[in-house]
Amino acid sequence: MEKLKKRIQQLKKKRPGYKEILDFYQKVREEQEKAKASLNIDPIKLKKEWKELLTKEGFPILERKDFQMDIEASTTLFHSLCNIGKDANPYMAEQARKIGEAIDNKGIDPKELLKPGVKEQRIDQIANAFGLDKKVLLFLIQSSIKPSIEAGMEQLLNEPDTSTWLKGFCPVCGSLPYLSLLKEEVGKRYLLCSYCGYQWRIERLFCPFCNNKEQESLHYFYAEGEESYRIDLCEKCHQYIKRIDLRNIEEADPSLEDLATIHLDILASQKGYKRSVPNPWTT
Numbered sequence: 156m157e158k159l160k161k162r163i164q165q166l167k168k169k170r171p172g173y174k175e176i177l178d179f180y181q182k183v184r185e186e187q188e189k190a191k192a193s194l195n196i197d198p199i200k201l202k203k204e205w206k207e208l209l210t211k212e213g214f215p216i217l218e219r220k221d222f223q224m225d226i227e228a229s230t231t232l233f234h235s236l237c238n239i240g241k242d243a244n245p246y247m248a249e250q251a252r253k254i255g256e257a258i259d260n261k262g263i264d265p266k267e268l269l270k271p272g273v274k275e276q277r278i279d280q281i282a283n284a285f286g287l288d289k290k291v292l293l294f295l296i297q298s299s300i301k302p303s304i305e306a307g308m309e310q311l312l313n314e315p316d317t318s319t320w321l322k323g324f325c326p327v328c329g330s331l332p333y334l335s336l337l338k339e340e341v342g343k344r345y346l347l348c349s350y351c352g353y354q355w356r357i358e359r360l361f362c363p364f365c366n367n368k369e370q371e372s373l374h375y376f377y378a379e380g381e382e383s384y385r386i387d388l389c390e391k392c393h394q395y396i397k398r399i400d401l402r403n404i405e406e407a408d409p410s411l412e413d414l415a416t417i418h419l420d421i422l423a424s425q426k427g428y429k430r431s432v433p434n435p436w437t438t
């Protein structure tokens with residue numbers, strides 16, 4: 156956490172316009188770290204057939220509902236994040252206040268929302284019923300379950316052999332990637348799962364959203380002086396993924412680096428490209 160704070164300081168100095176959102180990020184991360192330290196989750200039981208399905212049929216080994224969740228820790232975290240939200244920007248503050256009220260009046264039961272595999276439709280319903288912004292509610296839910304999900308994923312790190320997976324979706328949980336990362340000396344390319352945080356190896360020229368591998372229709376751009384961040388565009392599906400070269404960044408937290416380069420997403424959107432998995436912090 157100390158190294159992360161140092162990196163946040165660096166980024167704030169470099170890009171003062173991001174100060175408010177970076178302060179918010181730091182507070183959320185501090186609460187998540189606290190939750191992680193007290194986490195109590197059962198091991199995920201993997202059936203042998205599942206692993207075979209992964210290698211033979213190309214199915215991910217888990218569904219979202221298979222993750223084990225520490226509901227108590229997630230609920231505590233949800234409440235803390237709502238409190239942090241009340242001191243954030245006015246829009247977030249208003250939403251966090253409304254959510255707090257709905258919980259106090261027993262209209263919303265956070266435990267129901269934090270169950271593994273809760274359907275997005277259900278979250279929609281609740282957001283509509285209480286006049287809430289669905290994206291903010293979803294952000295708070297996902298940030299609250301993240302420590303449990305990541306702990307589950309970490310248990311499985313050595314389980315699946317994903318070296319031959321090479322697909323555009325996560326071999327552990329089947330979700331789409333939200334960032335692409337360059338690591339190791341030779342710059343191997345990985346995709347980072349938007350749900351469980353697993354990273355898997357992928358070819359350097361490849362659109363994970365439509366499986367396009369043709370060089371002529373895969374382009375990129377970056378901002379001058381920021382060569383570590385690149386937007387990989389696909390002309391076929393008109394979507395893009397941000398690529399972060401972690402080799403040049405000392406304390407590499409991909410979500411943080413993503414958050415501090417929203418200007419690149421704005422440029423990509425102006426060029427007419429869509430981000431398949433939006434940055435959850437920009438709601």
Ligand SMILES: [Zn+2]
Pocket residue numbers: 325326327328329330348349350351352353
């Ligand atoms: Zn995943």
Ligand SMILES: [Zn+2]
Pocket residue numbers: 362363364365366367389390391392393394
């Ligand atoms: Zn594509």
